[in-house]
Amino acid sequence: ECRWFCRSGSNCFFAAISHSSLLQKRRCAFQLNNNRVDKFLSAGQVNGSVQICEKTSCCIAIYKIHLEQLEVETLACGLEEMHCPESTCHGQPFKNPFNICHCSTDFCNANLTISPGMVELPHTQSYWAALAAVVVIASIVVFIIMIKWKRLKGELPSSHQDCSVEQSCSGQTKTSKNITDIELQEVLGRGNFATVFQGKHNKSVVAVKVYPADRRSRFAREKKIFELPLMMHRGIVEFLGTGQKPDSGSWFIVLQHAKYGSLHSFLCKHTTSWMLSINLCQSLSQGLSYLHSDILSHGEHKPPVAHRDLSSSNVLVTADGTCVLCDFGSSTILRSCSGFWGQNRSNMMTHAHCGTLCYMPPEILEGSVNLSSSSFLMQGDVYALGLILWEIWMRCYDLFEGGVAPPHRLPYEQELEDNFTLDKLMVHVSEMDKRPSIPDYWDKLPQVFLLSLIGILTDCWDKDMDARLTAHCVVERLISLQSSCNDCLRIE
Numbered sequence: 432e433c434r435w436f437c438r439s440g441s442n443c444f445f446a447a448i449s450h451s452s453l454l455q456k457r458r459c460a461f462q463l464n465n466n467r468v469d470k471f472l473s474a475g476q477v478n479g480s481v482q483i484c485e486k487t488s489c490c491i492a493i494y495k496i497h498l499e500q501l502e503v504e505t506l507a508c509g510l511e512e513m514h515c516p517e518s519t520c521h522g523q524p525f526k527n528p529f530n531i532c533h534c535s536t537d538f539c540n541a542n543l544t545i546s547p548g549m550v551e552l553p554h555t556q557s558y559w560a561a562l563a564a565v566v567v568i569a570s571i572v573v574f575i576i577m578i579k580w581k582r583l584k585g586e587l588p589s590s591h592q593d594c595s596v597e598q599s600c601s602g603q604t605k606t607s608k609n610i611t612d613i614e615l616q617e618v619l620g621r622g623n624f625a626t627v628f629q630g631k632h633n634k635s636v637v638a639v640k641v642y643p644a645d646r647r648s649r650f651a652r653e654k655k656i657f658e659l660p661l662m663m664h665r666g667i668v669e670f671l672g673t674g675q676k677p678d679s680g681s682w683f684i685v686l687q688h689a690k691y692g693s694l695h696s697f698l699c700k701h702t703t704s705w706m707l708s709i710n711l712c713q714s715l716s717q718g719l720s721y722l723h724s725d726i727l728s729h730g731e732h733k734p735p736v737a738h739r740d741l742s743s744s745n746v747l748v749t750a751d752g753t754c755v756l757c758d759f760g761s762s763t764i765l766r767s768c769s770g771f772w773g774q775n776r777s778n779m780m781t782h783a784h785c786g787t788l789c790y791m792p793p794e795i796l797e798g799s800v801n802l803s804s805s806s807f808l809m810q811g812d813v814y815a816l817g818l819i820l821w822e823i824w825m826r827c828y829d830l831f832e833g834g835v836a837p838p839h840r841l842p843y844e845q846e847l848e849d850n851f852t853l854d855k856l857m858v859h860v861s862e863m864d865k866r867p868s869i870p871d872y873w874d875k876l877p878q879v880f881l882l883s884l885i886g887i888l889t890d891c892w893d894k895d896m897d898a899r900l901t902a903h904c905v906v907e908r909l910i911s912l913q914s915s916c917n918d919c920l921r922i923e
């Protein structure tokens with residue numbers, strides 16, 4: 432599911448990206464929990480938390496389940512050519528107390544889950560130890576069911592204020608409207624996973640994102656994000672419902688129709704005034720700030736969500752000149768409460784490597800994220816936000832001499848030109864710590880204004896992810912930038 436390559440946008444050059452060795456060789460999550468030199472080091476080239484397989488196209492994971500938690504022993508490439516028909520990781524008992532899985536897609540060994548029938552393997556062969564474990568687990572389950580049942584009946588208070596309460600963190604979703612009467616018209620855009628059509632529903636113009644039948648899991652993932660409680664905000668594309676086409680079996684999501692399409696295509700076609708550009712920047716940052724927020728309101732809980740594929744192609748421009756976020760197919764729900772994140776640590780490798788290449792932050796390119804914290808996903812979104820703000824301001828004619836802005840370019844397009852490869856991007860962004868260039872003409876802008884504008888960009892795309900602004904702070908900095916500049920550009 433993860434994308435390493437930019438989509439081939441109409442005018443932009445990323446279709447030319449090629450990196451043959453990376454395309455051909457299997458990439459697996461890499462982690463060794465014992466400190467000794469391990470035979471798995473010889474299975475392929477290691478770069479941080481990624482191993483590029485030399486001997487096989489299978490990834491493996493060896494892990495145990497201890498106290499209902501997954502404990503990873505080894506994530507690596509397979510050691511020798513082997514048969515691994517499964518695309519995802521399904522554990523089989525291995526040397527006691529470990530399970531092992533072999534799978535055949537990139538980073539599939541990072542996506543480990545405890546499936547319902549899977550129990551902790553006893554550390555000894557003792558029947559009684561196993562029985563005791565089963566009894567303890569069963570008692571805990573019965574206890575939790577009793578508590579929930581009592582809460583449902585109102586016998587126990589449901590304290591939504593307390594973030595440790597499982598109920599407020601337990602993944603509430605709303606059932607979306609099942610839409611059957613939809614008319615599809617022209618194609619609005621095509622992504623890697625779906626085709627978006629203009630459509631008609633209840634006499635209104637809508638956008639219909641159609642997933643082919645074999646993309647059901649991607650459809651379900653995006654639907655799940657839209658169905659979170661309180662997922663309505665003017666900076667997030669409005670979700671109207673879902674359905675299935677009876678003829679082809681494909682699935683669709685019905686959305687608000689954004690008149691100007693993606694921000695990328697909008698910026699390719701239009702330059703903007705300062706007022707329009709600051710509106711685009713503010714609405715975009717407000718949408719991201721809301722997405723990242725943990726909100727509890729009237730008994731409903733929206734956990735923080737990391738977008739993970741933020742780019743100017745995944746932001747839409749509406750008729751009133753504001754941005755809305757779209758494409759939540761790579762997004763991750765970050766539950767802030769009671770250990771959910773901890774239970775999913777083994778998924779973080781997969782989380783870390785999603786996204787469109789040119790918007791990937793240095794820590795992801797290097798494979799050096801701190802997996803003990805969930806915040807790196809949101810910090811990665813803020814890095815991408817900084818690049819998009821730069822894209823918007825590079826098309827603002829009020830910021831250029833004679834009111835002429837240069838043609839739209841993607842981040843790093845100018846610097847890396849046609850030789851755009853992952854290696855070049857890593858050297859440029861990570862090793863040399865370079866960022867998109869600031870035009871010389873901006874030096875002529877009023878100093879205070881310029882410092883504040885450049886400050887927002889540099890504080891979003893800082894190499895040190897902990898030094899980056901939060902999306903909420905970006906909103907505040909943009910408000911103060913706007914108010915400090917009422918007449919500095921001599922514009923209304």
Ligand SMILES: Nc1ncnc2c1ncn2[C@@H]1O[C@H](COP(=O)(O)OP(=O)(O)OP(=O)(O)O)[C@@H](O)[C@H]1O
Pocket residue numbers: 438619620621622623624625626627638640668686687688689690692693696740744745747757758760
């Ligand atoms: N609500 C909408 N209104 C107008 N155009 C839209 C809308 N949603 C999507 N589009 C257009 O369709 C394109 C593809 O949409 P989207 O990014 O959601 O698809 P995808 O298959 O998930 O893409 P990706 O490859 O980024 O995952 C967008 O870049 C945009 O041009």
